[in-house]
Amino acid sequence: MTHGPARDLAAALCARYEAAGAMPVDCAILQPAETLLDLYGEEIRARAYVTQDPARGELMLRPDFTVPVVERHMRGGAEPARYCYTGEVFRRQEEHPERASEYIQAGYEVFDRADPEAADAEVFALFADLLKDYPVRAATGDIGVLTAAVTGLRTSERRRAALLRHLWRPRRFRALIERFAGRTPVPPTRTALLASADPLAGAAPLIGLRGEDEIRERIVALHEDAAEPPISAEEVAHLDALLKVSETCPFALERLRDLAIDLPSIGPAVERLARRCDALAARGVDVDALGFEAAYGRTSMEYYDGFVFGFASTVRADLPPVATGGRYDALTARLGGGARIPAVGGVIRPDLLLAIGEEGA
């Protein structure tokens, strides 16, 4: 496979990132698998190439740059920092064998505590400018608004944690909501377990690492959960309404402010969105025409936890987005060993830009 033209375009993009103040960095292609497995779970194996090293154990052909760039920064990068990089990433394509399994990314990442919304706007505006001659349409979202809505639900801490854990798995999230709202019949096995005075009496010998105390702990948790009142139909309706918000930014903002009356926990996140819109406008982005979808970025199984964006081709609906990015503050905390820093960034795929071509070219 030849990456020649894509590599040239990536180098040109990187030069623009450098002009915007980024320092070029390089990352190893072979990455320790354990870090990525811990972050993404077993599902990453279906999407990345895993290989074996006799001394270093399981390694992965880098599926993206963000994780190694964050690790590098957390090991002692200066603050604030802007990085850029270009190189191959590798993705297994079991579901889409027609898609490239090896392609170039050109990325830009900002680590800056000063003004997160301004940093969001900086990255988005830079990408919008780099892509202005291509037939693409931008979409934006904000995982932080969703998180805030779940955090504010009037239910147990345990239920909120379960929902947050599955925020990126819409089907599972929906099933949990239905159950916590009391709309799903309780499985007979659960009813029997809760009715039993001592469910462990007469049970088979315990084998394996999961101990009796863990089983008893969960049974207690299940009893507590059964006593927990259902999430109200009203709250579920508000959450549904929130997930359906899909408008241009000004209308979305208005809609979210309305919803914040019923879901007060989203207030601060909505105001962050408002500040971001202002910062985008200040950088010349046509916010009145920019789309905002509350559910955007939810299925990509990424590490984004705030602003998310993507640029999709308007001429080739079959292609994945040509550029994607977002905010990943929590990732810096997970990889930072106690330290954390607000961070936002994104990548452009030059191969896809070449495939769609410049407008009028």
Added chain:
Amino acid sequence: MSVKLGVPSKGRLMEKTFDWFAARGVTLSRTGSEREYAGAVEGIDGVSLVLLSAGEIPRELAAGRIHLGVTGTDLVREHLVQWEQTVEELAVLGFGHADLIVAVPQAWVDVDTLDDLDAAAAAFRARHGQRLRIATKYHRLVRDYLRRGGVADYRLVDSQGATEGTVANLTAEAIADITSTGETLRANHLKVLDEEPVLRSQATLFRARHAGKTNAERATLSALLERLGV
């Protein structure tokens, strides 16, 4: 050249396959010594028998080195990416039934559904600092099943045999394996989750979609399939 039919080379799967073809007027037999994997086909001309390990038949079908093959649905779906575009299911043969299931220790009285397994996995990870291990050799099928079931915080560990023993041996917390009667599971103090299995498998006759054919082979193949009534 001839139409190549791949059949499991030993055991009950081979005998039952021979019976199934015989009932339709096509006699398959092993020839030569007991140890030699050569076979003969009577009742139709231009068909040759290729005796293979059941596990190799999916690969041979995908490569187009055999035109037809008998093997379990589990093996085809585990080993062939986009299997429906590679092979066509011509007939289920009514034997070799086995379910691919997820099983946990019987003592886990609090775990009966995938929902329970997910909750247990989350708590296990918080307690032990590692993801709950599930031993299997069916990595793709099980991963896909657990993803659809919304289970997170688990890790698959490879087990090519004696998988039921991995929990007692502390190399896994749960397993995903093929079972027909469940006896081995019970003997190892394991229970099947109260859910649809990952897959219900049985011996199946497959046609390779990409196997090259001469005109003569094409004619033989249609005659054979007509004889078999599939």
